Amino acid sequence: MIAYKNDRSLKMIEVKDIRKGFGDKIVIQDVSAIMQTGKCNLIIGTSGSGKTVLMKCLVGLFEPDSGEIYYDGQPLSEMNDEQRKELRQQIGMLFQGSALFDSMTVEQNIMFPLDMFTKKNYAEKLKRVNEVLDRVNLKDANQKFPAEISGGMKKRVGIARAIVLNPKYLFCDEPNSGLDPQTSLLIDKLIKEITIEYNITTVVNTHDMNSVMETGDNIIYMYQGLKEWEGSNKEIIFSKNQRLNDFIFASDFLKDAKDMRMLEMKGKIDNNRNMDEQLK
């Protein structure tokens, strides 16, 4: 048994100098970070920057070549199969393509972890399924198959399945891929609300800037396998890191918007100064 601490404030993930390569190619190089509890921890970066590999290392799907990952202070590499199994039952994950089981209905998909890991009777399980479906604002979809619902609904079902066992950790791999901006925003808000409501450690892997600005309490920017920058959504816009700026403000439109925002901010600061001087 893993000696998990009851203090929920300690429920966090720590990454120390992890490195991962495939053959000769090193994908992640000496990345260290702390994923905080009750916050949305975002891993951002261009395609091929190592975000997904980092996330797969975090959840134990890949073994890092060196370095260590700690869950509540417990090193992942020192856990045996049973301990890992136990830890994984406390992890919920939303996959890029939702990864719903094709042959099962929405209800069966969400009920699956309950069937596998709890001894509840059918009525209790159904109650819990309806609770989480209600939480993700998805009603009357119980008997539908994944092929019969939209991309946004699939993501919500994926979230519902991820939280049905009350996980301590929630991982979301590209939760907005393939969704329109409005639906993306709804999914982002949902992830944020669930993180605060359940006080869980959420790690989101994204390259959607709306998500970054909406949910990024703690942001890690990856560039060619290295951690290039770390900060919050309030700091990212003022960052002087050129690579990060190139990533965020990729289009001329966004660059202009940033300049206007900076001018606006500068104007406000100048106004405040003038007012202060007048008051003096």
Next chain:
Amino acid sequence: MMKLFTEFGRYLLMLKGMFSRPENGKMYWKEFMHQCSEIGIGSLGIVVIISVFMGAVSTLQTAYQLVSPFIPLSTIAQIVRDTVILEFSPTLVCIVLAGVVGSKIASELGNMRVSEQIDALEIMGINTKTYLILPKLLASIVVIPMLVVISAVLGIWGGRLAGTLTGILSGATFDKGLHQFFKPYNVFFALAKAYTFAFIISSISAYHGYYVKGGALEIGRASTKSVVVSCVLVLFADYLLAALLL
């Protein structure tokens, strides 16, 4: 050559990885029964059709070749019986099942791998080799020998039907031939082959499906490869068992 050893090693590790304590016995039993139904009921139609025609053609071709008046007609039934039990039902049916069941297992697992469903199960803390492969393997080992027995019965019946319909030999003569020099050991041999082939078909196709990398194209390739490899290994095992047990 090195790649072959690597693949074989990974195959053995996959088999070893299947044996772990189930997270929930009830769910595993449900999956096992589901697979029995999928493999058994799903393949029954094709097995019935192949078996009846296989027996019928055997009767006609044996009669065509046995032209000597010194050989009694009941010998035709005897030859059909032994050919169907010893070779046609176990080998031919299993070659067909390698296509039907093998490609289904490989493409199902391949699709689950590509669409991250296997990763989703792993994240939940489920041993995917035990949950996804073991029930398929056990279901094949239970159901395929049953299909082979059904096939043998239907093959002999098809032979009898063809013999009487074409007037080559009467039903009574065929029945007499069926009882002549019958060796129960042949049934044991057929079942030994069926169990071996069932293991080969299910494990090889599961291996190719489980380790798929890429997209839809690779799923198709894995499916085809699993059928080809299974067929070759079935034929190889067929020869080996015949050499060892007969």
